[in-house]
Amino acid sequence: MLTKRIIPCLDVMNGRTVKGVNFVQLRDAGDPVELGSIYAQEGADELVYLDITATVEKRKTLVDLVTRVAKTVNIPFTVGGGISNVDDVKALLNAGADKISINSAAVKNPKAVDEMAREFGSQCIVVAIDTKNIDGIDFVHTHGGRKPTVLQTREWAKEVTDRGAGEILLTSMDHDGVKNGFANEITADLSSLLAIPIIASGGAGKMEHFKEVFTAGKADAALAASIFHFKEISIPELKRYLENEGLSIRK
Amino acid sequence: MDVAVIKYNAGNVQSVLYAMERLGANAILTDDWETIKKSDKVIFPGQGEASTAMKYLKERKLDQLISSLDQPFFGICLGLQLLCEHSEEYDTTCLGVFxxxxxxxxxxxxxxxxxxxxxxxxxxxxxxGLTDSSYVYYVHSYYAEVDPRYTIATTHYMHDFSALLHKDNYYAMQAHPEKSSEVGETILTNFLNL
Structure with a gap:
């Protein structure tokens, strides 16, 4: 039986893992490859590396990181952060990434999704969508959730799916960092609306939240960062809990 | 142990090379007939689309080579599908090993x-060393039907399909052993030990 996936997300800056709350008070959290290996050994189903470096050298350091991760880690991993065109994707996939994730670049140039899917296959193209509710309507935001767009989240998710996205990584900016649970309602809407897997992100604070997002939220996978980094919840403990709650989980 | 990983127009081969390196095998990515023929083991990996891959293999006569090898051979993901007779993906005639x-x-x-x-x-x-609670990592839209003569494991998604196939020296797996943690490493190690 296909299992629900637990995905730790590692933020990377200049080749090092950083952790902080909502991108402030960042501190060094060690080597991303070592940390990824530890998560893999603990039973993480996939990893996401999100590069938040903002320099011109970015792509080179990211390719170096992907190479090191691919050599060491024996589970699938996605890499995202500033990817904008087919050449970026090619460099990262050739270095050993399993999937790439694009966010703002897709909003800016939706055709990039078609081009990437046609060139490399939908299975490796994850479209990340940051969503925020404004007066009762869910709008797509870019630039780490700071910049609102005129795109409505459900319509945009449908559009990128039609353009060839293989998975949607949906982050609710209303829930992110608050630890009050995932955005179950919109996650469930997207999961029912679309024929591709939905990875829910933003809001994990306790183990029950994962159960809720997999049941009420109909998510295929759940992503979290700080609760794993700060060891508030361990992956083996979370997986045991979810299995006891009757969910299909990889042991 | 020399392992030839067949080079063609398919993606995601780097991970297979790294997995071999982790297991201590000397793997090389090649489309050279002689190198492939002389190697101890052959791996046919890949992710991509069947008709484009078959066209590429035929242009380089790698289709004939693959069908004529006699050392242990392991097709992975698209590699499994290409070893079958026919794929619905763009109505493609494949290698026909299975x-x-x-x-x-x-x-x-x-x-x-x-x-x-x-x-x-x-x-x-x-x-x-594996059981029916051993999990492997899948990414695919097409599947090989179950044939009791050749299917050596099944997986259930909507219905049963062939997770792994075996005939003579040819083995194939739909999931990605190189991405399947310890379970994948067990399968690759068993293959190297054949």
Whole structure:
């Protein structure tokens, strides 16, 4: 039986893992490859590396990181952060990434999704969508959730799916960092609306939240960062809990 | 141990090379006939689209080479599908090592089938050490039908399909052993020990 996936997300800056709350008070959290290996050994189903470096050298350091991760880690991993065109994707996939994730670049140039899917296959193209509710309507935001767009989240998710996205990584900016649970309602809407897997992100604070997002939220996978980094919840403990709650989980 | 990893126009081969390196095998990516023929083991990996891959293999006569090898041979993901007789993906005639048809998953559930799913009805030395609670990582939209003569493990998604196939020196796996944690490493180690 296909299992629900637990995905730790590692933020990377200049080749090092950083952790902080909502991108402030960042501190060094060690080597991303070592940390990824530890998560893999603990039973993480996939990893996401999100590069938040903002320099011109970015792509080179990211390719170096992907190479090191691919050599060491024996589970699938996605890499995202500033990817904008087919050449970026090619460099990262050739270095050993399993999937790439694009966010703002897709909003800016939706055709990039078609081009990437046609060139490399939908299975490796994850479209990340940051969503925020404004007066009762869910709008797509870019630039780490700071910049609102005129795109409505459900319509945009449908559009990128039609353009060839293989998975949607949906982050609710209303829930992110608050630890009050995932955005179950919109996650469930997207999961029912679309024929591709939905990875829910933003809001994990306790183990029950994962159960809720997999049941009420109909998510295929759940992503979290700080609760794993700060060891508030361990992956083996979370997986045991979810299995006891009757969910299909990889042991 | 020399392992030839067949080089063609398919993606995601780097991970297979790294997995071999982690297991201590000397793997090289090559499309050279002599190198492939002389190697101890051959791996045929890949992710991509069947008709484009077949066209590429035929242009370089790698289709004839693949069908004529006699050392242990392991097709992975698209590699499994190409070893079958026919794929519904652009109505493609494949290599025909296994007289099995490759079909597209119906849209009853999410397609592609992405994520970890378990192996069932295991029967092969290649799967020694594994059980029906061993999970492997899948990413695919097409699957090989079950044929009791060649299917050595099944996985269930909407219905049973061939998770692994075996005939003579040819083995094949739909999931990605190079991305399947310890379970994948067990399968690759068993293959190297054949």
């Amino acid at each position: 007289p099995i048809r490759v079909k597209k998953f119906p849209p009853n559930e999410k397609v592609p089938h992405i994520g970890w799913n378990n192996l069932q009805q295991l029967k092969s030395p290649l799967l020694e």
